[in-house]
Amino acid sequence: MTTFLLRRLALVLPTLFFVSVLIFGLQQLLPGDPALALAGEDRDPGVVAFLRQKYHLDEPLPVRYLLWVEGVLAGDLGESIRIKRPVRDLVLEKLPVTGELATLAIVIALSIGLPMGIVAAVKNGSAIDHAATMAALWGRSIPNFWLGILLILLFSVEWGLLPASGFVSPAESLTRNLATLIMPAFVLGNAIAAVMMRHTRSAMLEVLNSDYIRTARAKGLRESRVVLHHALRNALVPVITLGALEFGELLSGAVLTEQVFTIPGFGKLIVDAVFNRDYAVVQGVVLCTALAFILLNLVADIAYVLVNPRLRG
């Protein structure tokens, strides 16, 4: 297990280096002069020149990359040119918001997708199976922004039950926090639940047809114990992979959903930063989410091994 962990950890640094080069390089392909974009409507030549010099925008690309890496290694992700705040503070401010939204979305996805997948597999070919498959297809095909707007119109405008957008910290009020997050979390969780249901169903079908399940049934075990204790544990491996990947994606910012519900998380931060050519913010946020993604993959790898010891070799 230790060797396995060390091997995985050794891959983190080169991956991060590759990601950092990619973020930096790709960003330079964006058309538009950041100094012009950030100098405001007046585009005062003095301000444009000041911004170029202060944020090293007039330096060659490799120099700018090295300056940035030097800062990152010292724990400084740079400063937002637009609102003049350290990117590290912005990341720390947004991380709990996106983290909570992503967690809620995954909880919703698991609560819907897992039971649906199990039932669909156990009742393979039945009306329930078809209904579950149809529901999954619907969940996956429906665009997030459309579902979001629909929920807002229904639950906020029409019935006045939930706030249409915004975010309230759980420290301020837990009920209002959940009220603001439930719709966006459902929109995100709904799409993931669909995929999760399909994966659980196919993994369960495969396991339910295996010899050891037949043996368990022959031994006279109750069906619920066969399904939930013996079959589900083995079927969980692909579901864990999927869950970890989806969670990582959510952490990198549910861009459209955060925009529609005005959730001040990573997605909204990065979109605004791209439009304003606030390069330091884009670089800092993408680097942090890439790190989160890599770590989540590592967690998924460890979880596989714990669930299925055959993978330890």
Add this chain to the structure above:
Amino acid sequence: MINWRIFIAVCLFGSTLVAGAAAAQTLRIGLADDPDILDPTQARTFSGRIVFAALCDKLFDIGPELEIVPQLATGWEWTDDNKGLIVRVRSGVKFHDGEPFNAAAVKFSIERHLTMPGSNRKAEISAVSGVEVIDDRTVKLVLSAPYAPLLAQLTDRAGMVVSPKAAQAAGETFGSHPVCAGPFKFVERVAQDRIVVERFADYWDNDKIKLDRIVYLPIPDSTVRLANLQSGGLDMIERVAATDLEAVRKDRRLKLLGITGLGYTGITINLANGERSRTPLGQDARVRQALELSIDRAALNQVVFNGEFQPGNQWVPPTNPYYVKELPIPTRDIAKAKALLAAAGAANPVVELMAVNNPEFLQAAQVIQAMAKESGFDIRIKATEFASSLELAVKGDFEAYQIGWSGRTDLDGNIYNFVSCKAPPALNTGRYCNQDVDLELEAARTVGAPDERLAHYRNVAKHTIEDLPIIYLWHNKWLWAFSTKLSGFAPSPDGLIRPQGLQLK
């Protein structure tokens, strides 16, 4: 279905009560975008100015008819040579940190605007060469040359006075916790989420302040902004989309108010900015005149903005006292346009029109494309993201560029930097230069009497309407929707939401 709804209602009952109680004391305003840094010296966004209206009082303000009225000042006078502005300032005013407001604080703020690296105010008041404190209540702004628009500049961020003590202590990060002398003091800001300000108990004009708190919530999507207003999550929204007006008007819980703004949208033509200016449109004024005659501005306004905006052909709207009435909006004349094109030897000119890729701008470009086709123009629309379009425009990589300007209180801010030979290249992107126009623009800056200024601008208009470096199209209307519970709101042409007089039932 009904049981399910009741269940959710019960679950959220407590939270709704809590939210309702908080809202009774607080005005929640939905902004169309997130303000940038809240430092009057460094700030540049329009939405930031809305927040500053609550935080930072200015030396002067504007009235409903754009007249200049004192705010932190009590009076002013020009020196005989018009190279000095003497301002008397109010007594008994305190900054949010308890420090006294006086002439020294005015000197500090003006000098900060002029000297801070990266200041966005420097160009606005660059005519100021020095600031002298005459006594505790009087300050003199010394100018290098007469500059009539100075007073108007001081009605905006350049006229905001910050607490010297707080500004010196915070340095560049002053905008993270601004300390001014406005009716509300800064409480907190969560980037892209909210800015909270609360009533300043020692405000000099406290009788006019009825609210306890204002929360500004940036919600860029206009549909979501309106949904929040309709669901009671907001009390007021600004920049209502023209497409949402019907929904607002139908809702009896909402009020709608609007006023024509100070800005404009037009087509800037590349006349002398690099190779791409070498087109019939860039080189022959007759082709530009033909393009203008092809456009029916009233129809354009009707199709794209439901007739809500104000068509225009000058840098100020027809309702502005400085609009040159002798040069009204020309009526569409296809025959004349064709004749002009024939005379110019370009019967079917191909024109690439760069338009910022927002829905309304693109729709306007398409309407112009269709209208101009009847005269023989082949307009090819190039939809471009805003930041990219700016870079292309400055580089001269465009033929025609449809872009807006938010407008300034003094009309000099709407014209000088776009057509003067001395204008910054990032604004006069078409590189229009006409010495006669420059003489008139400079002269208009040195005289204070409105009639004299109008005479100079009339001469400017005669040239620019013939040369057409910019084909002006329309003037935006500021539109606000708000709950009927809110009273005391007075629309202003600068689009700001002043908290004075606002009250929630």
